Amino acid sequence: MSYLLDENKIFEEVLELIRRTSTDLADDVQASLKKAMSNENPGSVAENTLGKILDNVELARQNSTPICQDTGTNIYYVSIPCGVSMRRIEEIINCATITATKKAYLRPNAVDSITGINSGDNTGIMAPQIHFEEWDRSAIQIKLMLKGGGSENVSGQYTLPNSKIGAGRDLDGVYKCIIDAVSNAQGLGCSSGIIGVGIGGDRASGMKWAKKQLFRKMDDINENPELAKLEDRLFSDLNELGIGPMGFGGKSTVLGVKIGALHRLPASFFVSIAYMCWANRRRETTIELENE
Numbered sequence: 001m002s003y004l005l006d007e008n009k010i011f012e013e014v015l016e017l018i019r020r021t022s023t024d025l026a027d028d029v030q031a032s033l034k035k036a037m038s039n040e041n042p043g044s045v046a047e048n049t050l051g052k053i054l055d056n057v058e059l060a061r062q063n064s065t066p067i068c069q070d071t072g073t074n075i076y077y078v079s080i081p082c083g084v085s086m087r088r089i090e091e092i093i094n095c096a097t098i099t100a101t102k103k104a105y106l107r108p109n110a111v112d113s114i115t116g117i118n119s120g121d122n123t124g125i126m127a128p129q130i131h132f133e134e135w136d137r138s139a140i141q142i143k144l145m146l147k148g149g150g151s152e153n154v155s156g157q158y159t160l161p162n163s164k165i166g167a168g169r170d171l172d173g174v175y176k177c178i179i180d181a182v183s184n185a186q187g188l189g190c191s192s193g194i195i196g197v198g199i200g201g202d203r204a205s206g207m208k209w210a211k212k213q214l215f216r217k218m219d220d221i222n223e224n225p226e227l228a229k230l231e232d233r234l235f236s237d238l239n240e241l242g243i244g245p246m247g248f249g250g251k252s253t254v255l256g257v258k259i260g261a262l263h264r265l266p267a268s269f270f271v272s273i274a275y276m277c278w279a280n281r282r283r284e285t286t287i288e289l290e291n292e
């Protein structure tokens, strides 16, 4: 089947998606920040810090300015029907990225790793990063995540078994990895964080899966009952660590834990942890298509 592609419309949709993702924190993330603030002791540094974060979220929305100066790595997950050109969609996303950078919705964030030269417009090799998949609907769905550098720096990957933290190849081992990663971060990566986890896969697919979990609604419940139980346990135990928002101490070290699992090789058991800062900037848009 072939489709009529209104390229101008798709460009405008992507540009608006970038603007909203950068400047307008999703309601469910904002609600989780408010809930975390209400759990902190009145007058505490933690309560104050979350209050400042929430003020900043409102100001960014009102002024249509970035929620944080680091507008992060631009990561897209795009679903297209059979017959739509991936290359064409990639070109449109690149054009929208360049325009969004000119409009200051995005900071120029793509640096050549050899020369150190910034491309100035957020495009480059694997920048933006676009993951495509084919689906059955006559529509294009574009999901965007802006992943801040500080939070990426404290993300990581464990190989099980791991004798250093006493973690075996089971869900208890996964639990130990996540506790270890968040303890090591000590608020760096701008807590209160949201922890996306990919169990299994290989090193690349596990991390991709971990990041995909961050698109889940903050208050959803994992469809897998064992993972749902593990998410609940980790949410309570991580918030007992006392690290708190921005590492200032408090009860809100994390806002959520989202875990997914992939099949793996018998020889490998990876636990990929995508630490996301409180600025969990992710949004999506769906563009319905007409047949040619």
Ligand code: SF4
Residues within 6 Å of the ligand: 068, 069, 070, 071, 072, 147, 148, 149, 150, 151, 152, 189, 190, 277, 278, 279
């Ligand atoms: S980790 Fe997140 S909140 Fe912190 S500076 Fe980076 S983008 Fe901003």
